[in-house]
Amino acid sequence: MGAHHHHLHEGESLREAAEHQLKARGEQWTEMRAAVFEALAEFDKPASAYDIAEAVSKRLDRRIAANSVYRILDLFVTTNLAMRVESANAYVANAHPGCLHDCIFLICDTCGTTSHIDNDKLSTGVRDAAAAAGFEAVRPVIEVRGKCGTCD
Amino acid sequence: MGAHHHHLHEGESLREAAEHQLKARGEQWTEMRAAVFEALAEFDKPASAYDIAEAVSKRLDRRIAANSVYRILDLFVTTNLAMRVESANAYVANAHPGCLHDCIFLICDTCGTTSHIDNDKLSTGVRDAAAAAGFEAVRPVIEVRGKCGTCD
DNA sequence: GGATCGAATGAGATATTGTATCTTATAGGG
DNA sequence: CCCTATAAGATACAATATCTCATTCGATCC
Numbered sequence: 001m002g003a004h005h006h007h008l009h010e011g012e013s014l015r016e017a018a019e020h021q022l023k024a025r026g027e028q029w030t031e032m033r034a035a036v037f038e039a040l041a042e043f044d045k046p047a048s049a050y051d052i053a054e055a056v057s058k059r060l061d062r063r064i065a066a067n068s069v070y071r072i073l074d075l076f077v078t079t080n081l082a083m084r085v086e087s088a089n090a091y092v093a094n095a096h097p098g099c100l101h102d103c104i105f106l107i108c109d110t111c112g113t114t115s116h117i118d119n120d121k122l123s124t125g126v127r128d129a130a131a132a133a134g135f136e137a138v139r140p141v142i143e144v145r146g147k148c149g150t151c152d
Numbered sequence: 153m154g155a156h157h158h159h160l161h162e163g164e165s166l167r168e169a170a171e172h173q174l175k176a177r178g179e180q181w182t183e184m185r186a187a188v189f190e191a192l193a194e195f196d197k198p199a200s201a202y203d204i205a206e207a208v209s210k211r212l213d214r215r216i217a218a219n220s221v222y223r224i225l226d227l228f229v230t231t232n233l234a235m236r237v238e239s240a241n242a243y244v245a246n247a248h249p250g251c252l253h254d255c256i257f258l259i260c261d262t263c264g265t266t267s268h269i270d271n272d273k274l275s276t277g278v279r280d281a282a283a284a285a286g287f288e289a290v291r292p293v294i295e296v297r298g299k300c301g302t303c304d
Numbered sequence: 305g306g307a308t309c310g311a312a313t314g315a316g317a318t319a320t321t322g323t324a325t326c327t328t329a330t331a332g333g334g
Numbered sequence: 335c336c337c338t339a340t341a342a343g344a345t346a347c348a349a350t351a352t353c354t355c356a357t358t359c360g361a362t363c364c
Contacts, residue, residue, distance in 0.1 A: 066351075066352095070352075089350060104282075121277075125274050129269060134300070139297040141293065141295040144291070220342055224342095241321060307364080310362105312360105319351075325346085328344095334335100
């Protein structure tokens with residue numbers, strides 16, 4: 001388990017935290033970005049860009065193209081408002097946008113539910129192991145496919 | 153670095169090791185599978201299924217469809233003859249097919265070259281952290297994006 | 305006010321990656 | 335030699351990702 005505690009935002013307060021974080025990076029908090037973030041945050045599983053495009057299209061009652069969503073998701077990932085789950089080709093909202101971690105995703109192959117844990121000892125270990133091999137780690141990807149507690 | 157040493161196969165001897173390993177699993181070593189394995193082993197970077205389809209098409213001088221390649225790659229992954237690099241949607245041949253590890257990929261974002269290390273302490277740590285969160289780890293995915301020694 | 309510039313988004317095409325289904329070929333066991 | 339199971343071919347399609355160019359909208363400057 002991560003040995004530390006975050007204030008986990010949810011609902012309105014999460015949206016506000018995200019807005020604040022994005023603005024702090026000198027980026028705009030537009031209607032479109034708000035819609036993408038809120039749609040993303042409402043999914044209880046990692047959502048693909050197309051899932052989000054569909055959700056946002058409903059929300060705004062007009063068709064939103066995938067490329068717009070990809071652009072915004074890329075921005076969210078670089079500003080730590082969202083994370084990409086590589087092994088699922090999908091995205092999740094970051095519940096504590098202000099806080100930077102190498103996070104570890106646990107993805108249930110049965111129900112698709114994904115949780116994430118932080119473990120600085122492990123992620124540091126991965127970075128160190130890379131460094132020992134002469135490799136400069138920029139972005140560790142640590143994901144575990146398996147079975148969650150409720151699917152046992 | 154991994155704290156242990158494998159006999160790393162290469163060229164003909166790697167092909168033979170792969171053939172042996174596949175047969176030991178009760179699977180056939182067909183011309184097609186051999187062609188896919190050899191094409192895969194010749195790439196110095198992770199290869200996509202379509203890259204491989206193209207290479208095999210040249211090698212056999214007839215068009216090989218992607219789905220055949222996917223079928224064979226899936227087989228190779230389940231029999232540990234190859235591994236999938238999730239963050240690159242690509243595959244690499246396993247240089248020591250008889251030996252089972254949770255491996256750690258180091259993928260250079262500059263040149264694409266990918267190496268892999270084994271570190272049982274880390275992969276066990278990841279599995280344990282998952283277990284501590286009530287999650288049954290089946291397949292850890294540990295990959296590091298960054299910059300390799302020669303691209304510094 | 306109008307000209308201009310840059311950031312954000314729209315529109316659509318296209319590229320890439322992955323699956324499903326149905327048919328045909330072929331290897332091995334009776 | 336025939337039967338069956340496995341492998342591979344053919345084709346269509348679905349899902350994911352990127353590219354190019356056009357448009358919109360503020361902000362700024364004149």
